[in-house]
Amino acid sequence: NTVSLTELNGVPFNRLFAGLQETVENPDHFEAREDDIWVVNWPKSGTHWLWEIIMMLTSDKPQLSSRVKEECMFELRPGHALETMPSPRVLNTHVPHQFFPKQALAKSKVLYSVRHPKDAAISMYYHTRNIEDYSYLGTWNGFFSLFMENKVDCGSWFDHVEKWLEVVENHSNVQIVKFEDLKEDLTGEIKRVAEFIGYPKSDEFYAEVAKQCSFENMKKHKTELLSGWRPESDGMYRKGKVGGWRGVFTVHQNETFNSEYEKRAKNFKIDLGYTD
Numbered sequence: 001n002t003v004s005l006t007e008l009n010g011v012p013f014n015r016l017f018a019g020l021q022e023t024v025e026n027p028d029h030f031e032a033r034e035d036d037i038w039v040v041n042w043p044k045s046g047t048h049w050l051w052e053i054i055m056m057l058t059s060d061k062p063q064l065s066s067r068v069k070e071e072c073m074f075e076l077r078p079g080h081a082l083e084t085m086p087s088p089r090v091l092n093t094h095v096p097h098q099f100f101p102k103q104a105l106a107k108s109k110v111l112y113s114v115r116h117p118k119d120a121a122i123s124m125y126y127h128t129r130n131i132e133d134y135s136y137l138g139t140w141n142g143f144f145s146l147f148m149e150n151k152v153d154c155g156s157w158f159d160h161v162e163k164w165l166e167v168v169e170n171h172s173n174v175q176i177v178k179f180e181d182l183k184e185d186l187t188g189e190i191k192r193v194a195e196f197i198g199y200p201k202s203d204e205f206y207a208e209v210a211k212q213c214s215f216e217n218m219k220k221h222k223t224e225l226l227s228g229w230r231p232e233s234d235g236m237y238r239k240g241k242v243g244g245w246r247g248v249f250t251v252h253q254n255e256t257f258n259s260e261y262e263k264r265a266k267n268f269k270i271d272l273g274y275t276d
């Protein structure tokens, strides 16, 4: 039981990512703007959440956007689709750093979001299982092996994070946001993000943004336009929790994962603090 994917320069991707082919073939094609703001991550690490927060900050309206983040997704919008978008553009992507437009790294603001890989892997399992285009009906056990073998959408979590942490370390216009920090102190993180992207607001505004982008509110009000989720599934807003992996990983899976993590995390330029 494998996941239906396409491969671009050695990295497996969702077949719907039509825009990516063009990017890979024309790496300097994308025209970045100084006022662009990017949310970048390995999938299932808080893209929708962070995108929504930034949309509220940049629009100066503490209410959920009538748009969806997929409309502003680099690999889903082929060709010039993003070129006609008015500034400030809040863009998002899951691409590993080698596919990310160089111009954007040189002049735009980038937030790299990261989530405990065990939770991200489980979230990715449900994502893959429940979106029809992946044609995947396997079990968690099977998916865990695929995850460890990098045979899932966007490839290796370890490669993605290792390289992007290096980028964060070397660029003052790139900052990290942890899913767990959003869960622990949402208002504080919203404020930090707002100041970093240059859209500071009042404490009342931050509190309202936090209220609007609670898991429950987003689940209730955000519609999924482009995704093709199986009707019986929970869709994008599944659980939104930290540490759910504890009830899912077997002892053996946990040991296998930990030994790989220990090896790879030695090369991370930033300590993520994921010790369990």
Ligand code: A3P
Binding pocket: 043, 044, 045, 046, 047, 048, 049, 119, 122, 123, 124, 126, 213, 214, 215, 216, 218, 236, 237, 238, 239, 240, 241
């Ligand atoms: P789960 O599958 O664990 O529930 P992404 O947006 O990068 O695809 O990530 C999706 C994950 O983020 C899902 O995780 C989803 O529930 C969670 N998520 C989305 N919005 C959230 C919110 N407002 N609060 C907490 N978690 C949220």
